[in-house]
Amino acid sequence: MEESNYPMIELIDVTVSAGKFQLTNINLSIPDNQYGILLGRTGSGKTTIMETICGLKKTTKGTILIDGQDITQLKPAERGVGFVPQDGALFDQFNVFDNLAFSLKIRKWKKSEINERVCELAELLGIESLLNRNTTNLSGGEKQRVSLGRALAFFPSVLCFDEPLSALDEETHDDMCHLLKNAQQYSNASVLHISHNPKEHQRLADLTFEIKDGNVIQYQPEELILKDQKI
Amino acid sequence: MNKNNYPSASLPYKIKGDKLFFTIMLSLCGIYIFLLIGMVLADFRFIDIKSIKNFFNDPNIISSLKLSIASCSITTVLCLWVAIPIGYILSRYEFRGKSILDSILDIPIMLPPLVIGICLLFFFSSPFVKYFEEIFINIFKGSFIANWFGWEPQYWTFNPAFTKLSVIIAQFMVACAFAVRIMKSTFDEMNPRKEEVALTLGCSKGQSFWLVALPNAKRGIITAATLAWARSLGEFGPILIFAGTTRMKTEVLSTSVYLEFSVGNIAMATTISMAMIMTAIFINIIMRQFGGIKLSHD
Numbered sequence A: 001m002e003e004s005n006y007p008m009i010e011l012i013d014v015t016v017s018a019g020k021f022q023l024t025n026i027n028l029s030i031p032d033n034q035y036g037i038l039l040g041r042t043g044s045g046k047t048t049i050m051e052t053i054c055g056l057k058k059t060t061k062g063t064i065l066i067d068g069q070d071i072t073q074l075k076p077a078e079r080g081v082g083f084v085p086q087d088g089a090l091f092d093q094f095n096v097f098d099n100l101a102f103s104l105k106i107r108k109w110k111k112s113e114i115n116e117r118v119c120e121l122a123e124l125l126g127i128e129s130l131l132n133r134n135t136t137n138l139s140g141g142e143k144q145r146v147s148l149g150r151a152l153a154f155f156p157s158v159l160c161f162d163e164p165l166s167a168l169d170e171e172t173h174d175d176m177c178h179l180l181k182n183a184q185q186y187s188n189a190s191v192l193h194i195s196h197n198p199k200e201h202q203r204l205a206d207l208t209f210e211i212k213d214g215n216v217i218q219y220q221p222e223e224l225i226l227k228d229q230k231i
Numbered sequence B: 001m002n003k004n005n006y007p008s009a010s011l012p013y014k015i016k017g018d019k020l021f022f023t024i025m026l027s028l029c030g031i032y033i034f035l036l037i038g039m040v041l042a043d044f045r046f047i048d049i050k051s052i053k054n055f056f057n058d059p060n061i062i063s064s065l066k067l068s069i070a071s072c073s074i075t076t077v078l079c080l081w082v083a084i085p086i087g088y089i090l091s092r093y094e095f096r097g098k099s100i101l102d103s104i105l106d107i108p109i110m111l112p113p114l115v116i117g118i119c120l121l122f123f124f125s126s127p128f129v130k131y132f133e134e135i136f137i138n139i140f141k142g143s144f145i146a147n148w149f150g151w152e153p154q155y156w157t158f159n160p161a162f163t164k165l166s167v168i169i170a171q172f173m174v175a176c177a178f179a180v181r182i183m184k185s186t187f188d189e190m191n192p193r194k195e196e197v198a199l200t201l202g203c204s205k206g207q208s209f210w211l212v213a214l215p216n217a218k219r220g221i222i223t224a225a226t227l228a229w230a231r232s233l234g235e236f237g238p239i240l241i242f243a244g245t246t247r248m249k250t251e252v253l254s255t256s257v258y259l260e261f262s263v264g265n266i267a268m269a270t271t272i273s274m275a276m277i278m279t280a281i282f283i284n285i286i287m288r289q290f291g292g293i294k295l296s297h298d
Helices: A046-054 A096-106 A111-125 A140-152 A170-187 A198-204 A221-230 B019-046 B049-057 B059-092 B098-105 B113-124 B127-140 B144-149 B164-189 B193-200 B205-216 B218-234 B237-242 B253-262 B266-291
Strands: A009-018 A021-030 A035-040 A059-066 A081-084 A158-162 A190-194 A207-212 A215-219
Touching: A009 A046, A021 A035, A021 A046, A021 A059, A021 A190, A021 A215, A035 A046, A035 A198, A046 A059, A046 A081, A046 A158, A046 A190, A046 B193, A081 A140, A081 B193, A096 A111, A096 A140, A111 A140, A111 A170, A140 A170, A158 A170, A170 A190, A170 A198, B019 B266, B049 B059, B049 B266, B059 B098, B059 B164, B059 B205, B059 B218, B059 B253, B059 B266, B113 B127, B113 B164, B113 B237, B164 B218, B164 B237, B193 B205, B205 B218, B218 B253, B218 B266, B237 B253, B253 B266
Parallel strands: A035 A190, A035 A207, A081 A158, A158 A190
Antiparallel strands: A009 A021, A009 A059, A207 A215
């Protein structure tokens, strides 16, 4: 995929409210095929920004562009954003195969194409042996793999990860970091990943942002080295 | 900061046994369970083989049993049909007047059942309903459809009082309020994240409700159905006022007990009561098996 001239994800002066909490005039830009990490304290509004990009929260002002197209008024289903929440949020009434195939069945893909796509994803994520398993019996790492696969299935141009690694043990965390980067490169998608963990932005980030006092700041690499030394 | 400055810190720390706690808790449970079992067993004093035979041979009682089971089942389906969307909307959306709507939905729970019967009777005989009845009749009177089917719209009425339909309406008005409460708390307890993820995966709101929210609410739906069925079976006041107790027509088990008791037929009244208990237990077991769940809404 060739790089576009314009950023893949762009928030221009976006204002969004969530109850009494409000973020005003947020600006953020992630170029095509780049992995952006958004840092910030608990309650600073990271998830609100992500939900706004996904269309789960309505903006009161501003514009959201994806691949140059204004998606501010589009429904979540029409935005082409793959979302991986913190707990995976798998559909427990379906097995792993049906979770991976969910978005494809909704889009009325042919059965043969669904089978092919699910097998491809299962191979990429190393979950071939889990396809017939019930999701309630999966480990934390397995659940996140399935959740990632489900988000990748319909070829989204943007992926949003909301602290997908926060509940994993050290070893699984490292494996998943590797997998997330692989998945991004495989899908050619731009990523916005919310994290608390400095290790994650060191390993994954092409770009690092921090939300501080209601503003999104983009760090330059040399600033990040200083910041990590402080941590 | 020295530990020796605090004499209490040097005292050995011991807690009292948990026996007292369990004794109090079990005593309170025991009193209620004793009353519950005692009041059921006490009925057996009045039941004999003759009354059981009469129960199965009496066409009035069999008709009452059939109407009870049919009306409770229809009411349960209607309750779920209404309670699921109301519970979902109340749980998932914020809108102006939500708290007022919430309070209105609790009216059948707060009102004495007899009053609900009176209200239903007055509502269906009100000029408001009569007005719509007249409009409806005028639409069909002399129409091609009415002539084709041989209908006589001038005899149609919107007032279902003292018919089988009135039994269902009376049961529905009370049972639905309980089903709505169960469904709202079911959706409240469910994290909306899964439905939101479904939206990002390509679902419309309707698809996310059908494919994600509803299957996840299975336990709550079965609990609401069980409660609605049991509540309908035990309904008496509104049925007595709104449907009457016409034998072979609007008589249900709860009104049968009243009729038999009022003429001094204690044996038959207690036999019918036991039949109601057995029916309720049977339905509960079926519901549990069907849903593979505990009956309690946990």
